[in-house]
Amino acid sequence: NAGVTQTPKFRILKIGQSMTLQCTQDMNHNYMYWYRQDPGMGLKLIYYSVGAGITDKGEVPNGYNVSRSTTEDFPLRLELAAPSQTSVYFCASSPPGTSGSYEQYFGPGTRLTVT
């Protein structure tokens, strides 16, 4: 199993450009998440999904969009990139829990710079 994979690893965007960060998992996990991590600020949840066709906002969704057409893929779309979106983006997945919560497994991250 490759686990959670993300592409690209690095990207530089100009202000106002758009891009899609790709995330794929091969663990058949229903739950998937997108986080951003700024220096010294911990991880903040952007969007999450509990299954194909179902997405919901996290703590910091503004400026982002997601879709979940398959169990495996959970792309994150940035429209009209702004310098405030300079960050490291992590995708994660988790098996569904019948009760309680289960551990999340993280991809390697995408380092995005908006200039």
Next chain:
Amino acid sequence: QKEVEQNSGPLSVPEGAIASLNCTYSDRGSQSFFWYRQYSGKSPELIMFIYSNGDKEDGRFTAQLNKASQYVSLLIRDSQPSDSATYLCAVSRPGTASKLTFGTGTRLQVTL
């Protein structure tokens, strides 16, 4: 008050010593607690999780949970230089699709 608080460190311990990392949380409904290790420039890696009050041991790592005090800790015995990393505490409450709330992490330095 932050939802999950950790001392940012750095916490410096000599090789072979016990490192003690602490985390407090504000949501009394939290029932699942996770410790992740993150090396510089890398993604978080799960070390341990704990759901019940008390201690849970896995090799050199022990997680301790006290729900009454809203406190969770991670002990690393026989600390090694390879343990030098940032340790993230995360909590979750049931019925929230396993969403995690993270602390900002404690940087651990193990010195020779």
